[in-house]
Amino acid sequence: MNRQTAPPDALTFWSFVDYAVRKAEQELPAVDTDAMRMVLTLNRATSMVVYDLESTVHRPRGLTWPGFRVIFALWLAGPMEAKTTAEISGMSRAALSALLNTLERDGFIVRARASHDRRALQLSLTEEGYGAILGGFRAHNLRESAWAQALEPEERTELVRLLNKLMAGSTDAKAKFRN
Numbered sequence: 691m692n693r694q695t696a697p698p699d700a701l702t703f704w705s706f707v708d709y710a711v712r713k714a715e716q717e718l719p720a721v722d723t724d725a726m727r728m729v730l731t732l733n734r735a736t737s738m739v740v741y742d743l744e745s746t747v748h749r750p751r752g753l754t755w756p757g758f759r760v761i762f763a764l765w766l767a768g769p770m771e772a773k774t775t776a777e778i779s780g781m782s783r784a785a786l787s788a789l790l791n792t793l794e795r796d797g798f799i800v801r802a803r804a805s806h807d808r809r810a811l812q813l814s815l816t817e818e819g820y821g822a823i824l825g826g827f828r829a830h831n832l833r834e835s836a837w838a839q840a841l842e843p844e845e846r847t848e849l850v851r852l853l854n855k856l857m858a859g860s861t862d863a864k865a866k867f868r869n
Contacts, residue, residue: 746833748826753822763778771810801813
């Protein structure tokens, strides 16, 4: 059994994908390396983009990535129940609940009981939250444009088409989602 490891300083966040696929294939010859490479690459690319956006745009403005996602959803969709906000922003209700304390303390959102159901929590942006998302999103979109420049317009369209196809296939894969 081959238990050799790569020299630690020879691997990088990105090169680890190739290394991991080769190593997994050695350890488990029946592994689906194409699927492994696809998911690892997608995960790593997403992590890199998110880290870049959070560290260059949102943290300097006093927001975390999850905080940005919440005020972004409220900006575009308007006031909504907390459970809908959690779903739209891709987080658990528990994670959202913890985050709301910070967003409210920082003056970005207000919470109120929903008029149609006193058990439901209604979230809204404050004027400060609205200003934060407008300024933050301009900078966010400039970073998005910088990332997108690596691809030709047709390639961007194709990437979006392929990602949509991947998500449509999540039903067949019986994928779990937060809700």
